[in-house]
Amino acid sequence: DQQVKQNSPSLSVQEGRISILNCDYTNSMFDYFLWYKKYPAEGPTFLISISSIKDKNEDGRFTVFLNKSAKHLSLHIVPSQPGDSAVYFCAASEANQAGTALIFGKGTTLSVSS
Amino acid sequence: KAGVTQTPRYLIKTRGQQVTLSCSPISGHRSVSWYQQTPGQGLQFLFEYFSETQRNKGNFPGRFSGRQFSNSRSEMNVSTLELGDSALYLCASSSLTGALNEQFFGPGTRLTVL
Numbered sequence: 424d425q426q427v428k429q430n431s432p433s434l435s436v437q438e439g440r441i442s443i444l445n446c447d448y449t450n451s452m453f454d455y456f457l458w459y460k461k462y463p464a465e466g467p468t469f470l471i472s473i474s475s476i477k478d479k480n481e482d483g484r485f486t487v488f489l490n491k492s493a494k495h496l497s498l499h500i501v502p503s504q505p506g507d508s509a510v511y512f513c514a515a516s517e518a519n520q521a522g523t524a525l526i527f528g529k530g531t532t533l534s535v536s537s
Numbered sequence: 538k539a540g541v542t543q544t545p546r547y548l549i550k551t552r553g554q555q556v557t558l559s560c561s562p563i564s565g566h567r568s569v570s571w572y573q574q575t576p577g578q579g580l581q582f583l584f585e586y587f588s589e590t591q592r593n594k595g596n597f598p599g600r601f602s603g604r605q606f607s608n609s610r611s612e613m614n615v616s617t618l619e620l621g622d623s624a625l626y627l628c629a630s631s632s633l634t635g636a637l638n639e640q641f642f643g644p645g646t647r648l649t650v651l
Binding site: 457464465466468469472514523524525527530 | 645
């Protein structure tokens with residue numbers, strides 16, 4: 424059973440507009456969430472993270488929102504740029520768990536057109 | 538600082554064979570995790586090593602194994618290869634073990650099983 428779900432396999436946005444990528448999770452023990460970006464033939468690159476004690480974290484054009492009661496998080500990219508076109512993975516982890524195991528969603532492919 | 542390196546980058550094997558993949562973490566990083574990426578399942582956690590000890594293990598059969606050396610380099614081994622083992626195998630390193638740590642990924646090893 425998937426613990427982290429990204430229900431939209433793809434998203435198309437025009438340059439300059441907002442991109443919103445969504446992620447849902449089922450495990451209430453998750454308390455740290457991350458977004459990774461992946462280009463073809465490269466490994467995932469860390470983008471932004473959020474701890475469960477926060478509901479928002481912002482880094483430049485990227486903002487992650489966390490709604491714990493709904494077990495939902497979203498990544499906002501404003502403004503979107505063609506170079507943002509990539510696969511975006513949502514990941515979650517349990518802080519009290521021994522070691523580090525990131526549970527990933529299946530990814531959302533973002534296409535930003537100019 | 539050099540990034541995470543993985544060798545080989547591409548590998549073709551036949552069913553029944555075994556394979557060993559190698560990962561060199563970022564200098565100073567002691568935690569190494571392995572993930573399998575397939576089109577249908579996304580990124581799935583295999584195992585994590587810290588100071589030569591397996592700290593965490595995902596839900597994979599015993600044919601998948603790994604180890605870590607004193608210099609933090611890690612290897613993973615897959616025995617009795619099956620067609621379904623064809624995937625991108627990603628290694629990630631982090632400076633500490635625990636959830637609140639960004640993991641840095643290598644470019645991956647693309648394994649094709651014929």
